[in-house]
Amino acid sequence: MSTDIEARLRDALAARADLVRPEDLEPLAPVVELRPRLSRQSPWVLLATAAVVLLVLGIVFQGVGGRERSDRLAPEPDEKIELQLPTDVGRDWKADDISTPARLDLDGDGTKEKVVFLGEPTKNFDGRTRLQTTLSSTGQEAFGIAELGTTIGTSALPPIDADGDGDQELVLLRDEAYSGPVTGGFPIVFDLRDGLLVEAVPDEPGLLIRGELVEEGSATEYYDKVRVGDFWIEDGTLHSSRSVASYARGAEMRFSPKAYVVDAWTWTLDDNGALRHGETECLVQSYDSTRECGLDPTDTFTYLPPERASYVGLGETVDLTDEAGYGFTARIEADADPSLVVNGFGASIRQPLEVPQPMLGTVQPTSIFFDGASLVITSATDPSVVQVFTQNDDRMVLMDPVGEIDLAADDGQQTWLTDNGAVLSALPADDGAWELWQWVMVSRTEIAALPWATVCIDDVDDPTAITAC
Amino acid sequence: MAEAVDITELYAAHRLSLVRLAILLVDDLASAEDVVQDAFAALTRRPGAIKDPSKALAYLRVSVVNASRSALRRRRTARAYSPPHDTAPPTPEDTAVLAEEHRQVIVALHTLAPRQREVLVLRYWSNLSEAEIAAALQISQGTVKSTASRALVALEKAMTTHMSSGTDGKEQR
Structure with missing residues (x-):
């Protein structure tokens, strides 16, 4: 340790401290002007007597006492903690090749x-x-x-x-x-x-x-x-x-x-x-x-559901194959009763539909199932009908909605397929808000909705117009 | 009322020295005054904190050190920190310029870790013993000794680096 550096430090500290002279200190302000922080612009003069200083100090201290950060000033008592000292073992252990010192x-x-x-x-x-x-x-x-x-x-x-x-x-x-x-x-x-x-x-x-x-x-x-x-x-x-x-x-x-x-x-x-x-x-x-955070921090649902997917009717084909030919096609055919016809993933499937005037979603509900064909069916005459089918080998399985809410779009509930492959439901909640749920597959034959967020829907007839409440 | 009178006397007697201590730790007068004000405010809220009047100054010194550390931490963690008093007109203290030989030391001092700086200031400006510093910082005497030793080495290294670089940022006032 250098004595020279100690001497230089001692001199420098003294010189720096001595730059602060009594007249540089902020004068005490009258009570009416007191603010949580001492102000550099305060024009007020020093109070002369100890009695007045006492009075002002008392109010100053009372005034700043409510500030949260001052609570940290007083030393806290030591709390007992138990450190576990390491045992001297493992001198012969090895470092592996992918560890980095x-x-x-x-x-x-x-x-x-x-x-x-x-x-x-x-x-x-x-x-x-x-x-x-x-x-x-x-x-x-x-x-x-x-x-x-x-x-x-x-x-x-x-x-x-x-x-x-x-x-x-x-x-x-x-x-x-x-x-x-x-x-x-x-x-x-x-x-x-x-x-x-x-x-x-x-x-x-x-x-x-x-x-x-x-x-x-x-x-x-x-x-x-x-x-x-x-x-x-x-x-x-x-x-x-x-x-x-x-x-x-x-x-x-x-x-x-x-x-x-x-x-x-x-x-x-x-x-x-x-x-x-x-x-x-x-x-x-x-x-x-x-x-x-800002003044009123809230979660941000910037990833809001995109547009509602469109549907096609009898005889129209939905082509869900990609450029490499991976995927499937689907259409609704009707000889006597309507059927869903799916071709792809090594199968040609005909699935009877018990839906009046069925409509076929033009987007695959991939958020429910993507390891094979999956489709959403609704009805031109009964908009409350919503059905989800998923492929299981050579058949299409009508998924059974389970859990806390129904899949059907009735009793004020809205259910729709988005054009990015999600099936969403919105239920009216208090104060004009809506509870937004998303459907997922929970077993090979069942789907359930999971709560996502409470949102506001500007136009009930267009549930995609969602905003954060 | 006797406690209030004591605090008043403490304030009158030690405010300047405590502000000087604080400025060595936080390096601006407004913050130093705030730190000291907070220390006294904390004392008035806990009048029973000082049972032995002879230890009042030591208690206040601890408060000033802790508050200075908090102030620096707030500065460091505030991403868009701007000094709270930057619009104030210059005071006589602001315009007094530190001699170059001292300025180099103070600049280097403020590159040290907070605890290193605290130990050096308490030892070489407050002239506290290792035991008193240990009590003030709530660390062991051994830690005081080793911290001071390492801090001096680091200070000397920082001064050397500073001098060899030939630039120092802004002028110390």
Whole structure:
């Protein structure tokens, strides 16, 4: 340690501090002019006597006391947490070929350490991982033990400095099946403490989970409701979020809006090794962006149902083959009773229809079934009729609607096929709003509707004219 | 009322020194004054927080350090941060220019991690002992020692980098 730098620092600090003179300080303002923040423009003079100062101070303090952020000023009592020190095992474990060593400055000396990941050999590659490095500042070995769910292909997430002490903490991903379509897991933070890489203990681990978190009590026979959790690292800081609303999940799909409102937290590491989340912030997240909430944050249904698909009648053919010839054709024929005739996927099928003056949808309902032919039938004389057929080898199966709502478009309910292959139902709700549902296949012979959103429909006769309420 | 009188006396006696401490941590006068104001406000809301009057200054110092850290964190995390007082007319303090040799040190100081900066300021400006710094920052004495050591190395490195680059951004005031 250089004494010269200490002397220079001491002199510079004194010089910088001395630039602030008593006359530079903001004078105390009269009570009527007090605002949450001291104003640079305040023209008021210093109050002269201690008694007046006392009076003003009392009101100043009372006035600012309601500000939320001041509550963080007072030191909080230490909470007891139990850190688990790593056991010195796995010196003979090996790094696999697809693991990538981490490089980060664990000891804060400005030089990055190389941390290698040695996997515990187990039959299912699900053992522990030894984190091992040599500290550049001391030349001593440091190690930690992690349980990451797998020992295959270990690599680190970007490092963080969660305690602001100038060195970096190692962040690894623990794989967990918290999700369907979303990759799940949560971050594990390792801090260098007394020569060991010690796992930090989150104060609320659930808030760090990335994936779909089932809302308790939401499960129905065909779907449950999930909140969407996520975490990310930005500029050396760990953040996490969870959607405010929950969304239906079923048939390996989740019906969430394109952009949704989340509660978000910034995480810091305290001196006891506890990873603590900060105050809840409001963000709007989509798959490719994050922004701060406005005054009235709501989920954004920018992916609204497109146009209603058209229908054709008797004798007209719907050609649903692609340029490569993959697909099928369909038409309605009538000798005596009308039939649905489907050609494609290696079959020629004739399916009797028990529908007066049937109409055939010109779009395949691929959101229900696409591994073969599928079609929607309605009636020219009875618009409440909606039927869905799916191909099962050499026959077309009339799908049985099950679940909470009917498929039929009656009693105020609207059901329609969209030109991108979804079958939607809208049911009148309170205050002129509508509940929007989407139909999915839940078994080889059954379809069920999953709730999507509450929307407003400007024109009841044209349910595609949907807006967010 | 005795507690209020004590706070008033504390305010009169220590406001300037606490603002000076805060400005070394946040580096602008308006924010430093806000930080100190908040520290006193917190104290009035918790009159029982100080049982021993002789420890009032230490308590306020902790509050100032914590509030400064929060202010910096808010700045860092605010994506479109703009200083809250940027429309103010220049004060005499604003126009006083730091000598070049000191300015280099202060610029380098503000490149350090928050805790490193806090340790250096408390040690080399507040002249606190390692034990007092440990208590103020709620860390161990060992951490104080190692943080200070590493911070000085980092400071020297930052100054060297700064000098060799030949540019420093804006003038320190």
